[in-house]
Amino acid sequence: MNSQQPAIQVTNLTKRFGDFTAVNGINFEVKRGEIFGFLGPNGSGKTTAIRMMLGLMKPTSGTVDLLGMKVDGDTKNIRPRVGYMSQRFSLYNDLTVLQNLKFYGAAYGLSNSELQTRIKEALAMAGLEGRENAKTKDLSGGWRQRLALSASILHRPEVLFLDEPTAGVDPLSRRAFWDLLYQLIAEDITIFVTTHYMDEAEHCHRLAFIQHGNLIAYGTSAEIKTTMMRGDVLELEPSDAPQAVKVLRAAQANQTLPIEEVELYGALVHVVAPNIKKLQSAIEQELHNADIRAGHISIIEPSLEDVFISAMKK
16 A cells, blocks of 8 residues: 555545434545544544444445545455454453454454464553453453454554543553554554543544534644634633632623633633633632632643534534
């Protein structure tokens, strides 16, 4: 394959179910050797898009080119070159780690000698050495996800699709999982991943946001922050953050304050508006009137989560 050719090219991809449009004419490309993040709320069309890209679902219209091949329902040439880790844990809980890897390796058509080598490499990469005989159901969520990833790459795919691979996994295990993904792209594997975690999205080389089946943002994290953010971000650490959000949203609703968004981030509050510096004293006064101290206050660079929320609300 030409290294300059996109690993994935999606053109006007559409899927309708009766009167409902799940994916609406989306266009994007995924470069070879990058981690591409596909973000959107539940029901936005992410999984439907992936299923069409894999040839598991026929589009109503539009095309997908995968590794230079047209995805048209005949996947026999594509399947050996692609890996897929689904949203639901797809391994067999009553089998051991080793039995699961042997089963999936055989399903991919690996010969016995080749399979032994690949399993050894997969166990080493995922840190599963010493756990070969553990029942899969006895592994923690993080170790199960590593096992699922190992199974999905036994046949050394060129493109790997991951559908919310770390959902429900603790932060340390998520970090370890992403370390594995960076090992894979170092081996020139292209990764297409959906996630709900904004810290994970920041690690992607490029991103696309999808909502109600429409692509609403596309580019690097920095590009999306530049094009999609509707204002500046003021970060507060008020004495009562949940109540501060209520007070500021009420001021927004009755147009006392011309602010775009107010969001709670743990003990912090983010307020978004054009020229937020001009509103800072009015915001502090609004909180003071409700007996809330504004606390530490500063204008910050928008996080990807700020931008994602802003884009979804548009």
